[in-house]
Amino acid sequence: MPFIRNAWYAAGWSREIGRKLVARTLLNEPVVMFRTESGQAVALADRCAHRFAPLSRGQLKGDTLECGYHGLCYDATGACVLNPHGDHSVPRAARVKSYKLAERDGIVWIWMGDPASADEGRIRQFPQFGSPAFASVEGYLPVKANYQLISDNLLDLTHGQYLHPMFTNPAGPATFEPSSDPDPDTVWARFMRRSQYPNKYFQFLGFPADKLGDHRNCMRWNAPAVMLLDVGMTDVGRPESEGISIPTAHLLTPETETTTHYFWAMSRDFKQSDEALSKQLLEIGVNIFNNEDKPMIEAQQVAIGNTDDLLSLKPVLLATDSPSVRARRIVLRLLREEQPSMQVA
Ligand code: FES
């Protein structure tokens, strides 16, 4: 299945991109990223126009990137600006693709499609990052699975009961509460545990083990796979504004059809300056995503072979699958709109 191209994908965290070359394959295209001396983030095709050596094996010289093989130098627009050989003339075709980037909320977003239609107004906002009201920890993991298998995982949080010991509840899995979506491109998946005792996670965060509360896990999905999870717990029947809030971003960018870059960040609106808590939350996040979700999703990809189209295998669907099925339908609609000549099942 092709990828949606006219969309903003997370290419990295802002802090990752500096004066050291970062090579990352995105939507099957090798990309090299760096910052100019004035701090502007740049993304170029990671393939020299000469003999196709990866430019990420070269080095930065000021604001130009020198190929590590025969020394052609490219500027931030991808134009070759120096040929050190012969009469130094630069062949007209000596240019590599440059990608449009935008930085928001500590995330470097990349537009992989037609640059003319790159609308920065379509970038989803994550205002909790960088806000003094929140403290955040962030992580990255490569996953050997199609990005939509990971969206499925994140849109059906009943799996927490079985896959994540820290999220297990004596009263059973969270209840999926169907809701209508506010616009045709957004899916909400709401999972609630009303009037229940806290699981180990909320006990760790200080919620008394013997006190009932309302616990929510509400995932917002936008195409292609940009998600924000609203996690919180309040006293029974109290408004969400009274409890603690742990908004967690899950940003999935396909590397290939069967591999994905998974960027996540967990914020909190309490004990913001507690460094020890930040460290513990980072460890918890890494353990849950790397050691519990990732192996299951990768095993699922092995089980279904190399396909990137789960629904073609006619899986049994449960009521809790409706958000992920809606998300997959939106992806298909957007693909058909964007690439009408493509064969999309
Ligand atoms: S491959 Fe880059 S200069 Fe030759």
Ligand SMILES: [Fe+2]
């Ligand atoms: Fe999970």
